[in-house]
Amino acid sequence: MFRTRRDVPLDRDAAGRFLPWIIAFMVYLAVLATAAALTVSSLTSAWDNEVAGTMTVQVPPRAARQAAPAGAAGADAGLQAVLEVLRKTPGVASAVPLGPVDIERLLGPWLGPGGASADLPLPRLVDIVLDPSAPLDRPGLSKRLAEIAPGATIEDHRVWLRDLLVFARSVEVLSVAIVLLVAAVGIATVVYATRAGFAIHRGTVELLHMIGAQDAYIAAQFQWHAFRLGARGALVGITFAGATLGLLAHLAGQVESALLPRMGMGIGELLVLAVVPIGATLVTMYTARLAVVRSLAEMV
């Protein structure tokens, strides 16, 4: 497949030296931009899945400790009353208070080990999982919670997630725009290089044309030459991009996981990244072919 006639001595052209490096750079940028888009996309869907159907109720320390109007006993009487109300509310599937271990895990990165001691007046948190089959009367729930635990608030994660999703979508759009821009610049460069090669070897091309070569015969020589250059450049580009992504993943792994979400890639994402150099090579090849066919069409 790759062994084609080389009647046109394209291997000696300057384009053969610079084009692979340009393609390598283009592939490098495109792979990084695609990786950024994929990472952001998987993060947002992960956040979305985690947050969808959940809420958090925050009970101030004083309200959590006070005696409940219903007369519930214990140090966390207020909290118990809140839980009771929550569990009886239609639309709430479960309501689980976060224990000291969970609080320690959440605050550890900021306060250090043992920072969240019992002396620290921390609000109590209740994780709520919503029942998708029953609608929740949120204003009514807020009102009832305010009655039994003044200052208690309901945090719907979707509010802050919405802003985060807008930002994430913007990053995705930007990444796709970068890939398209890189592709456009790459195509323009290949067209220019091919036309330059055509002009340099015009005498040889004319000779082949005059001895009866079909356009496809001549175009194939430029096309496979461009394929070889494109493949060489794409290989270099994907190698450097892989090394860069590996380094980023390594650095991200060293950062505390609670501060930075996991950024690993699955097989699907890696396959999408593999399409970039293959696509770049094929686009290089067919762009060169089209450029030559158009130039040949100007001949008799």
Add this chain to the structure above:
Amino acid sequence: MVVRFENVGMRYGNGPEVLRDVTFTLDPGSFHFLTGPSGAGKTSLLRLMYLAQRPSRGLINLFGRDIATTPRRDLPALRRRIGVVFQDFRLLDHLSALDNVALPLRVAGVPESQIRTHVGELLDWVGLSGHLGARPATLSGGQQQRVAIARAVIGRPRLLLADEPTGNVDNAIAMRLLYLFEELNRMGTCVVIATHNESVIAKFDYPVLRLEGGELTVQRAFRPAGPDRGGERNWERPHDRAT
């Protein structure tokens, strides 16, 4: 009929016509010289014949097909029936003599196994059997010319066009080349030799196409150019058949 030109005119861009009302016919197996002073339009006429150029006006018919109405995709097949020996040989420097000669066969998709045999025989025929792998730069002018001729005839063309094939060689070699073309002609190829060397033309009794100032006249056999051209009776009108 191999070639038919009817009232063909040609100009480059907006310049003056370099060929005017050219009309002639070449029959299969015929042999012609094409002559005229430098700049008379010999190369332009040849370019029209080997389809490197389109006429500005008039009709060109090659192998029975009107060029103006022949689709572009069909032209390569017509070109393969035409062998051309260019004035400057136009050999590809990066290819060996064998590969240069093999080019028309490769373009036509002939299997490699056959190419080597055919090309070897032909290079032997033109006296270059010992130079199969030689690059053009290492060959003398005469040897390059023979490689160019071998490339022109390897595809057994029905029409052979040679532009000043004797221009760079002495008379002895020129005669050898012409005998070579005669041999091809005997095998049925229609041959047109463009030359301004009238002493060479005079040695053969073939019809002459004479171009002067872009106009073509057809002479049944050579008569010397100059003040005494042998009188009008030696010349045919442009519309007469060349053979």
